[in-house]
Amino acid sequence: MTRGEDSVEQANIPIIVRRKRYDVSRGSGFVDLEIEGKLHRFRIYQNPQRRGIIIEYNGIYDSLSNLKRLLKGTELERYTELIAKYIRSTIYEAQIRESRKHRIIIMKSIQTSIGLLEIGLRDDGKLVLKLGNKRVLADRSNLDKKLGEVLPLDAMTPDLVSQIQSALKSIESNIISSENVVIVLDSEAKDIVLPSAIVKDKLVTMIPFTAT
Structure with a gap:
C-alpha cells in the first residue's frame, strides 16, 4: 500500500x-x-x-x-x-x-531431516534457498556459507550434500546459454508471465518438457 x-x-x-x-x-x-x-x-x-x-x-x-x-x-x-x-x-x-519482481524459473526440492529444502534459480541467475521460514539468496561463490544459514551443521549428511550437488547439476545442465540467448529446459520449469523475457540483455526462453 x-x-x-x-x-x-x-x-x-x-x-x-x-x-x-x-x-x-x-x-x-x-x-x-x-x-x-x-x-x-x-x-x-x-x-x-x-x-x-x-x-x-x-x-x-x-x-x-x-x-x-x-x-x-x-x-x-x-x-x-x-x-x-x-x-x-x-x-x-x-x-x-x-x-520488476524476480521470478524463479526452476525449483528443485530435497527432503531433509528437518524439512523440505527448496533450491530455486531466479531469472537474474541468483539461487534461492528456502527451508521452512528461512529464505536466503546465494550464488556459486557463497553457496556453502548460505546453505549454513538455512541448514544446521548436523543436518548436512553426506547423502544430503550429494542430493544438493545433484540438484545444482540438474539445474545447470538444463540451461543452454550463449551471448544473447538463454534457453531453460526442465520438467520442473516454473511458468512465468510470458514464455520469453529479456533478462540482463538476454532473451530467456522457457521450454518446459516431460522427461522420458
Whole structure:
C-alpha cells in the first residue's frame, strides 16, 4: 500500500491522493482521493469478460472509459479527467512494480531431516534457498556459507550434500546459454508471465518438457 499527499490543482481546488493500492495478479484495487475536503474511494476491477477496467463509485459500476457517465450529475463530474489519470497511474505503477519482481524459473526440492529444502534459480541467475521460514539468496561463490544459514551443521549428511550437488547439476545442465540467448529446459520449469523475457540483455526462453 502506498500513501501520499500528491496534489494537483484544478480551478484552485487541490486533489490529494490519500491511499492507493492495486493487486496486478487479482486485478483489483482502489484509490482514495480527497477532493474539496471530502474523501472519495474509487474501486478498481479488471473486467473479467473482456479487456478493460471497471470502476465502482458509491455502489455504481461502469467502465473507466465511461467515467464521465459514472460521475455525471455529481460534484465530481468536472474532475473526471483528473480522477481518471489518478486511477490509471495507480494501475500502471503497480504493473511496473510487478514487472520488476524476480521470478524463479526452476525449483528443485530435497527432503531433509528437518524439512523440505527448496533450491530455486531466479531469472537474474541468483539461487534461492528456502527451508521452512528461512529464505536466503546465494550464488556459486557463497553457496556453502548460505546453505549454513538455512541448514544446521548436523543436518548436512553426506547423502544430503550429494542430493544438493545433484540438484545444482540438474539445474545447470538444463540451461543452454550463449551471448544473447538463454534457453531453460526442465520438467520442473516454473511458468512465468510470458514464455520469453529479456533478462540482463538476454532473451530467456522457457521450454518446459516431460522427461522420458
